[in-house]
Amino acid sequence: MQLLKGLASFSARPASCSCSPPPIVRMEPMFRAHDISLRFDTDRAGTGPLIWGQIAIWDVISWLPPGDASLNALVEWPIPDGRSIDDVLTALRTLVERHDSLRTLVSEGADGPHQQVIGSGSFDIEVHDIGAGLIADAVAELGPDLHDIPFDYGIHLPLRVVMLISGDKPLLLLLSVSHMAVDGWSYKIVQTEFERLIAGETLDPPGQQPLERAEYEASAQAIAREAKALAFWAGHMATAPACMIATKRGVNDPDFTSATIDSPALSVATRSLAIRCGIDAGAVLQGAVALLIAAYTGEREAVMRKIVATRFQPGSRLMVAPFNQNALFRIDIADEPLTEFLGRCARAAMLGYWHSEYHPRKLESMVADVASERGITPDGYCFFNDARFAASNPAAPDPAAADAAAVGLADLLPRTTVTEERMPKTPKGANFFADLFELGDRALLHLYVENGFLAPRGPADFLRDVERLLTRAAAGEESASVHKLYAEFS
Template sequence: MLVQRIVVSFEGPGAGVGPLNWGQQQVWAAMVESDSSMSMGGVVPVEDGRVTEDFAAELRFFMSRYAAMRTRLRFEPDGAVAQEVYSRGEATLEVHEPADSEDPAAVAEALAAAWRERKFDYADEWPLRMGVVRRDEKVTHVVVLMCHIAADLGGMAVMQRELAEPDPGPYEAPSPLDLARLQREPAMQRQTAAAMRYWEAHLRAVPPSLLGAPADNGEPRYCRVRWESSAMHLASAALSARLGADPAWILLAGIATAFDRVFPGRGPFVALGIISNRFRPALRDVVTPLTQDGLCVLDVTGATPQEAIARARTASMSASKYAYYDPAARADLTRRLNEERGVPLDLTVLYNDRRSPRPSTVDDSRPRETRILAEEPLPFLGPKLMVIVEDVPDVVRLMVDVDTRYLPLPDVRTLLHELESFTVTASGVG
C-alpha cells in the first residue's frame, strides 16, 4: 500500500497559554482514568466526487478556524495541566492508496482502528487526525479522528455545520482559552456556588449508594447489554402527544420507576447525567468539551405515571441547570461530605440520553418488538452502571454497561422489562 503525507499549513488567531476550562477538566480526568484519548470520529464513504485537494482544504479550514484544533497540552512540574494555542503550524493529511487486491473500505476501517488504538501525543501532536483512501485518484473514504480534549460531539457538529456553509463568516464563539478566562469571572463563581448548594442539598439527603453490596456473580464481571424496543418507542410517542411531555422525561421516569419496582426501599433514583451545556446561548457554537456531570435525583415512590413524568421533568431540568460549575468545587464538596458522613458517596451510576430532538410519531402499523441485541463482555468499566440512550429513530435503543458484581445480568433484564412495562401501561398502547 502506498502512503503519501500531504503537509497542510495553517494559521489562526487566539494564541496563548492558560488552564483547562471546566469541560476540558472533566474530559481530561476521564481520559486519565480510562488511559485513553477517548477519540471520536471514524470512517465516512465519499460519493460526491471530492478529490484529495478538497480534503486538504477541509483540514486547513478546521485547523485555521478553530483554536481547539491548534491546541496542545503542557504538563507542569507540579502536576498541573495547561493548554497552549498556537497561531500557526502544519498538519498532515494521510493519503492511503490500496493495492488492487485490497478493499478500500477495509483499509479505511483498519486505519481508523489503528488511530483509535494509539493514544494522541498530547504535548506534540495536534488533536485532529485526518486521512483519505483513494483508488485511481478517486477518494473513496475519509477517516477523521479527534481527541476528546479538543471537542465533544456537539463541537464536532458545529464544525461540520460550518464547513457546509458557503460563507460561515468570522468565528466569534469563545475559544477554549477564552472560556477558561470567562469561568474565572465573578458571575461564573456565583454559578458554581449555586450549583454546589443544589448538589449539597441533594447529596445530604440521599443514601450513600443506589446499588447494593458487591457479590461474585460470575463472569463476565463487566458486560454490555444492547437492548431495543419499538413497543416502548410507540408508547412513549403516544404519552408525549397526550401529556405534552418530552420523551426524555418519559424515559427517565420509566428508569426510576423500574428501579423502584425491582429494588423497593432503596430511596430515590440517583444518577449522574451527561449534560452538554449547549442549551446556554453563549456556548452554542463553542468548539471545546462542554459536557459536565449533572446530578439527577428522582423519587417516584407511590407516584402515578403522570406524576412520575412530571417529577422527571423537574429533576431533568434541575440537573441541567446546575451542571455548569468548577470541577474543583465539586471535588471539595465530595471530600467534605465523605468526611462528615464517614461513608463515601457512590455516584457511579451514569445516565446519558443522546437522542436529538425529533417529532414523536405513532405508527400503529409498525410491529411491536422488544429484543436484546447483544450481551458481550467488556475489558474494563469505570462506573458500576452506565445507561446510554442511543440516537436512532423509530425505536428506543439502550446500551447498558454494568459491573455485574453490583447488578447481576438477570436484574438488568428485569429492569429493562419494567422500564418498558411502565411506558406501555401508562400509554395504553398495547
C-alpha cells in the same frame, strides 16, 4: 490489523520542543497510500488553564489505564460528488483554523493542567487510493487502528484524518477525534460546518474559544454560579439514598457486567410517549430508567448523574470543546400516571442542568466531605448519558399523533436483541452507567452495572424491563399508576 503510517504526525510542537512523536509500525497496506501535508496558519495562539469541561475529561483520561483510547471517536464524513481533493483540504484547513480546540496541546504542569493553542503548523493526512474497491472494506481495514492508537496530548493535536480516494476523486474522510477536542454537541457543529464548507457555503464567525471561556470562568459571575451549583449538590448529597452514592465494591476490584439492547420497538414506544407528553424522547427513556432504578433498589426515589453540555450562554452555544459536566437528577416516586411522572422527570432534569457549572475537582472534594460525614464511601453513582449526536425541540403534547406513532409497535418486539458480557473496562465512579447511543429507527442503549448492585437481577434484565415498561405504556397503558408500576418491577 494494519497500523497506519503517519497517525502520530497530526501534531504541532512549540519551537522549543525537540521531541518527536513515537514511531508507529505498519504492515503492508491493503491500498496504495501517501501523505499530504496540510499547513494551517492563524493569529490565535496562547496558553492558559483548562476550562471546567476540559478538566472533567482530562481527569477521566488520567484515570484510564495507559494506552486506553476509549475516549476517541471514529467518524466518517462522506464527500459529495463533484468535489476535488483541494476542496476537501481547504475545508479541513478552515475547520482547524476556526476552532482552537482542534489545534490545542494539553499537559500537566506544577500548578495543574494547562492548554497551549498552536497558531501555525502542519499535519499529515494519510490518503488511500482504493481504486474500484469498496469504501466499507477500506473503513473496516483502516478504522480500528485509526481509533485505537491513543493521543499524547502534550505532543499530538487531538485529531487524525485519513482520506479515501479513487484516482483523483475524494470519497470519504475517516477521522479519529479525541474527547479532549469535542463533546457530542460540538462534534455536530464541526461536522455540519464541514458539510457546508464542502458545499461552497460561507460560515458565520466561530463561537467562543476555550481560552475565552477560561476568562469567563474566572469572573465574578461564573464564581457566583459555581457557588449556587455546589450548594445545590451539597444539599442533595446529604440526603440522597446511600446506595446511589456509595461504592458497591468497597476495597475489591471493579467487577462489571454490561448489556446492550437493540430495539426498534423501544424507539417507537419512546418517541410515542415523548409526543404524548410534549418532551424530548431522551427524557422519556431517562424517566423509565429512573423509575426502574428506584424499583430495583427498593428506594422511593432515584438519584442519577447526567452527563450534559452546559451551553447556557449565547457565546458558548457554538463553542467547539469538551464542555461536559455532571448534572444531578433526583426524582421521587409518587402516586400518579406515568405521563405525569415523565413530565416531572423532564423538569427535574432542567433543574439539574441549571446547577451544573462548577470546577469538577471542587465538586468531587465537596461530595467526598459530605459522604464522610454520612459515614459512606462515595464513587458509586448511577449515570445516564444521552450520547446521541442529535437534539430535538419538543412540540406541545399531541395524543392523536402519539397513537399514530405507536401503530405497529407489537410487530416490532420480535426484532429486539439483548446481549450481555463481562467487561474488562469499567466506567469511572459508577455502580450503574447507561449510555443512550441511538433513538431513531432503533433504540441502542448500553448499560454497565457493578455486579451485585441490581442483585439478584443484572443489566440484561433491567434493559428488558425498560422496553417492557415503555412499550406497554405506549400501547395504551400510560395512565397506569407509577406506584403500581414500581411494585410490579420491584
